[in-house]
Amino acid sequence: MAEDRMTTYRVLALDGGGIRGLVTAILLKRLHQASPGLFDSVDLIAGTSSGGMIALALAHGLGPQGERDDGKTNRVLDEIIATFRNGAATFGLALPFPIGFLLFSKYQSSARAATFKAWFGAGTRLRELKRNVLIAAFDLDNGHADRHRRMWKPKLFHNYPGENSDENELAWEVAMKTSSAPVLFPSFNGYIDGGVYSNNPAMCALAQVFDPRYVALTTRRPADHRPRNPRLEEIRLLSIGAGLNPNFLPKPTYRGGALLWANSYVAITMDGTVGIADYQCERLLGMNYRRIEPVLDPDHRVGIDDVGKVDYLADFAHAVANTPEFAAHVQWVRESWLVDDRRADDANRLETHMATPAKPAPAASPTTAERIAQAFIAKVKNRKGTEPGLQDMPRGAHPRDHGLVAATFTVKADIPADLRRGVFERLGHPYPAYIRFSNAGTDPHDGDPDARGMAIKLMDVQGEKLLEAVVAENERNTQDFLLTSYPAFIAKTPEDFLAFMAFRRNLQEAHAKQSPELPALLKQFNERFPNVEKSRIVIRNPLTIPYFSQTPYRLGTDLVVKHCAVPLASDGLPPLSAAEARLLGPTYLRDAMRTRLAQPEDVVFEFKVQRHRPGMSIEDSTVPWSEQESEFVAVARIVIPPQEFTSGERAELAEHISYSPWHGLPAHRPLGQVNEVRRYVYIESAKFRHAANGVAYQEPPPPGAPLTR
Numbered sequence: 001m002a003e004d005r006m007t008t009y010r011v012l013a014l015d016g017g018g019i020r021g022l023v024t025a026i027l028l029k030r031l032h033q034a035s036p037g038l039f040d041s042v043d044l045i046a047g048t049s050s051g052g053m054i055a056l057a058l059a060h061g062l063g064p065q066g067e068r069d070d071g072k073t074n075r076v077l078d079e080i081i082a083t084f085r086n087g088a089a090t091f092g093l094a095l096p097f098p099i100g101f102l103l104f105s106k107y108q109s110s111a112r113a114a115t116f117k118a119w120f121g122a123g124t125r126l127r128e129l130k131r132n133v134l135i136a137a138f139d140l141d142n143g144h145a146d147r148h149r150r151m152w153k154p155k156l157f158h159n160y161p162g163e164n165s166d167e168n169e170l171a172w173e174v175a176m177k178t179s180s181a182p183v184l185f186p187s188f189n190g191y192i193d194g195g196v197y198s199n200n201p202a203m204c205a206l207a208q209v210f211d212p213r214y215v216a217l218t219t220r221r222p223a224d225h226r227p228r229n230p231r232l233e234e235i236r237l238l239s240i241g242a243g244l245n246p247n248f249l250p251k252p253t254y255r256g257g258a259l260l261w262a263n264s265y266v267a268i269t270m271d272g273t274v275g276i277a278d279y280q281c282e283r284l285l286g287m288n289y290r291r292i293e294p295v296l297d298p299d300h301r302v303g304i305d306d307v308g309k310v311d312y313l314a315d316f317a318h319a320v321a322n323t324p325e326f327a328a329h330v331q332w333v334r335e336s337w338l339v340d341d342r343r344a345d346d347a348n349r350l351e352t353h354m355a356t357p358a359k360p361a362p363a364a365s366p367t368t369a370e371r372i373a374q375a376f377i378a379k380v381k382n383r384k385g386t387e388p389g390l391q392d393m394p395r396g397a398h399p400r401d402h403g404l405v406a407a408t409f410t411v412k413a414d415i416p417a418d419l420r421r422g423v424f425e426r427l428g429h430p431y432p433a434y435i436r437f438s439n440a441g442t443d444p445h446d447g448d449p450d451a452r453g454m455a456i457k458l459m460d461v462q463g464e465k466l467l468e469a470v471v472a473e474n475e476r477n478t479q480d481f482l483l484t485s486y487p488a489f490i491a492k493t494p495e496d497f498l499a500f501m502a503f504r505r506n507l508q509e510a511h512a513k514q515s516p517e518l519p520a521l522l523k524q525f526n527e528r529f530p531n532v533e534k535s536r537i538v539i540r541n542p543l544t545i546p547y548f549s550q551t552p553y554r555l556g557t558d559l560v561v562k563h564c565a566v567p568l569a570s571d572g573l574p575p576l577s578a579a580e581a582r583l584l585g586p587t588y589l590r591d592a593m594r595t596r597l598a599q600p601e602d603v604v605f606e607f608k609v610q611r612h613r614p615g616m617s618i619e620d621s622t623v624p625w626s627e628q629e630s631e632f633v634a635v636a637r638i639v640i641p642p643q644e645f646t647s648g649e650r651a652e653l654a655e656h657i658s659y660s661p662w663h664g665l666p667a668h669r670p671l672g673q674v675n676e677v678r679r680y681v682y683i684e685s686a687k688f689r690h691a692a693n694g695v696a697y698q699e700p701p702p703p704g705a706p707l708t709r
Contacts, residue, residue: 009044011046014045018050021049022085030326046134049193050242050304055133056120058080088307106185109180116176120175125167126174139152176191202278203276206237206284239293243294243317246296334671401436401437404436404657406433409432410431418559419609438453439452449538451486457659457663464665467660475699478699484550485545500532547564548563548564551671559612593645602639604637605638608633660682662683
């Protein structure tokens, strides 16, 4: 028998929360949009109450395991979200207080029953669902004939085949049982809401996976491997809350009697089970476990039947999805959930969903992003305070431009069908564009060796944007591509980049003090960050060299690519030495661009993409992808016509224009930890710079239109 290889068993656990399940549903959709493939290989979906409803709906509506159908997944999630948005109809009419509290349940069950029958049909059984499920409920009376064994008890419905399976239970009835919250709804067939003992079902799900009666991997193992349960290190568990109310009891009430505890006991019990399951899963699974638990505003507490607050809940969920914390969750999904588990039958899925190293680097925490942003801001503050020639607060990255030029970015008409995504869907379409050429550093002379940048901003790009909610950036109709003259990045992880910034600052201080430690520091720096020296080049003209994206990006939902821009013609001159460059003026690169664009011939670049292949790293951008394994394919042509770009208006726009890899369409979403941190850092840096300079940044008008300020 062949050696028993590692596999990956993926568990999704969804908390209960009544109407707050809207938060869970929206976060699930945003996770799916950020990481298509999230649900393709999920093995078990566990849920309680509203989370149980969502779990059953997903298991019923998804396609067969391992098959991609993002459109169908979006429709399922949209239907779930719409049901919660229409919460008043789902709950039904409330009986007036005190009748609907003391004598009867506040709501009847008919409206919910109609909703669930519409979701699943009246005859769908758990065995017909397309995923394994574990749904928490509580049995009020097991009906045992022996009165010593007759009792209430927790009940976990599941559809694993074998002993004690619930595969013949009707899906709509299980949804009713898990969501029959006491006081709000009558029990259903003797069952109430599972939140009374497991409002967070993550630990129950983890225990279920180890049950020897249900060999979890029976249908998923290659033919030459024996059936078995997953090992602990093979499990990935993603747990999602429904918005936690920040409850507490003030000290003066600690000696309260029955009335106090009657009002607080249910909330304490449900929140307590959430916290203990989180603690247990984190201790057992470590980095293979992720908990998303947003906390509601204390001024907007939401009860489980506060149907009038659905707009607030929707806004809250979308705001959560635009935070650095959520970006870190997305990164965990990519690096731990969509991980290469080396199953023989997964080769196609791995190519589609970004196979990564067996031990990916841990996702950067928001603290790292904040520290990098602070370091950038501190750097530009120092420059502003020590360089008397600076009138405005400078940029943190690529601070000195050689020129901002108007261009046309025309999509080729004959690109391969699989590359016709995002802006490349519009075959033959000419996008107006601004392109900013720059030095990477603050070198006072263009002859100093340095990396060079080419930042492309396409205009008139319609559609939903990645940073739609970031009003401060005000980029509603653009798509940015950021390229650099060296094909690899300088640091593997955000933490490495933070160390790079600190190392460089120490070098500058040592140089200023003429410290005897400078040679040793420089040697250590070059050993740790070898790409810095490799990327430092001397050039004659920014218009005659190639540029590369360094980091990877999505192209549509199932491709990963890198970008480059290559000039069609060179100046035909030999390379320029550093000594020769120092004899030229300090801004000779701007002068070279101005001279070239005064000539009648256009400057032309080809814009190309390189497809990701198995074995090419998504996370480690310090290593270029092999062009022998995957060549660059031209998808567009950039034409820079003759022009004068050193005018006051254009020069001012070159200083204040904002670029970010996150300005653009979801079809071109940046990937990897470095890009996740760039989202936060670029936003914070731009906000600071524009505020310091008194600029209310506006998306620039297309080239040729009058500039407004």
